[in-house]
Amino acid sequence: MPLVPISSDQSRSRGKYITLDKFGRLMLSSDLRKEFNINAMYPYLHVAYDVENHRIGIQKPDLVRKSATGIEPFKFDKRGYTYARNIVDKSGLPKNQTFKFVDAGHEFVEGERWRLFELVRDKN
Numbered sequence: 001m002p003l004v005p006i007s008s009d010q011s012r013s014r015g016k017y018i019t020l021d022k023f024g025r026l027m028l029s030s031d032l033r034k035e036f037n038i039n040a041m042y043p044y045l046h047v048a049y050d051v052e053n054h055r056i057g058i059q060k061p062d063l064v065r066k067s068a069t070g071i072e073p074f075k076f077d078k079r080g081y082t083y084a085r086n087i088v089d090k091s092g093l094p095k096n097q098t099f100k101f102v103d104a105g106h107e108f109v110e111g112e113r114w115r116l117f118e119l120v121r122d123k124n
Contacts, residue, residue, distance in 0.1 A: 018056055018101040018117045020093070024085035026056075026074070033080045036060065044073040048114065049087050056087075056101050057114035064112055093119075 016032045026047065028038060036045060036058070046064045048057035061073045074082040093099060101117035108114075 016103045016117075018058070020056075020084065020088065020091075020099045020101070022096045022098050024083060024088050025081050026084040026087065028058075028076065028080035030080070033076075038076050038080060040078060043076045043078075045076065046071065046073045047082075047084065047087065048109070049091055051090060051092060054091065054093070054101075054119035055104060056117045057107070057109070058117075059112065059114045064114075 014031060015029060016035065017029045018032070019027045021027065028036070033039075038045070044061050045058045046061055049055070050057070074084065076082045088095060100120045102120055104116040104118040106113050107116050
């Protein structure tokens, strides 16, 4: 069998998405970290979960007033990871699996705009 060259182009992994991995961590894609300006100086985001529709909502703390009163935002590291085992526990999703959530636009919750990401379902 002849050798077939393979491109190192990683364009398939570009885009705005969130993964919830088997270790209970949320990971923001590089494009999403850039959009929300997640860096060492500003590493916080509020995270919400819609159990019924399996959607994750994120928003900057300074843009959330009513819907997250008394709720601590998640701190993300420079790679875009945060420990979120409590989301896994509340989601009803199987543990020890990795899930991908893709951009689903925006939704208003109590008059505040949240960025939504919906679960990618298996095609089987």
